[in-house]
Amino acid sequence: MTTSVEQRAALVTGGTGGIGLAIARRLQGDGLRVAVLDLDRPVGREIATEHDLTFIGADLAKREDCRRAVDETVAVLGGLDVLVNNAGFQHIAPLADFPEDTWDTMLRVMLTAPFLLSKYAWPHLTRSGQGRIINISSIHGHVASPFKSGYVSAKHGLIGLTRASALEAGEQGLTVNAICPGYVRTPLVTGQMADQARTRGLSIEEVEQKVMLEGAAIKRLLDPGDIAALTSYVASPAAWGMTGAVLDLDLGWTAR
Known part of the structure; x- marks a missing residue:
């Protein structure tokens, strides 16, 4: 028996x-009951409360926190139908100077945690017959940039995890897909643009057009809402036939 959209939990x-x-x-x-997971800090709890979202405090670099996060979500929301593996961070450094502990943490948060969360959530996601795992990868899941070895490795691996999981999940009504955005106007990216402007002697606008969007066909940064809109469709019952897909939302960046 399938649940209605209004009863689904994410x-x-x-x-x-x-x-x-x-x-x-x-x-x-869209009518889902939603829990948001982040490091257990007051600001995260305040944001969740402000938007009437359930807050799950966890460190995804820790295996036990991944299991607990799924258990807490199911306990509070009464089930779990949609898992969106979005958490991540960047560290930019030459490979020879890349901190080993940072490498370990990046792979734990952006590749091992999605594996563990998917594993622990699997019985719940397959129960309703319309479960969804949506992995937020990146254009760097397809191609590489220098000084981003940890990030690029994790995002490439996430696409492989998506495809393998999709093949295993199909008969259980669970779809697994990846979304690969290009550069998105987030605090992380705007901070990177400010750093580039200082080091290159350019304006923020010049960095956006000549550096960040140099390889894009559409010279405009994405907005977080653009990724949310695509996620909304992939999470919906209408996307039941889409699985193992790697969906590029990259302004034409990888079309070359």
Whole structure:
């Protein structure tokens, strides 16, 4: 027996800011009950409360926190139908100087945690017959940039995890897909543009057009709401036939 859209529940990791918060609010607007997972900090709890979202405090670099996060979500929301693996961060450094502990943490948060959350959530996601796992990868899941070895490795791996999981989940009504955005106007990206402007002697506008969007066909940064809109469709019952897909929302960046 399938549940109605109004009864479905979602967990969004990295859900108290940027892309994650936009996704959480969009799914909430679609009628889902939504929990957002982030590091257990007062600001995260305040944001969740402000938007009437359930807050799950967890460190995704820790295996036990991944299991607990799923258990808490199910206990509070009464089930779990949609898992959005969005949490992540960037560290930019040459490979020879890349901190080993940072490498370990990046892979735990952006690749191991999606695996563990999917594993622990699997019995709940397959129960309703319309479960969804949506992995937020990146254009760097397809192609590489220098000085981003950890980020690029994790995002490439996330696409592989998406495809393998989709093949295993199909007969259980669970779909697994990945979304690969280009550059999105988030605090992280605007901070990177400010750094580039200082080091290159350019204006913020010049960095946006000549550096960040140099390889894009559409010279405009994405908005978090753009990723949320695509996530909304992939999470919906209408997308039942889409699985194992890698959906590029990249302004034509990878079309070359």
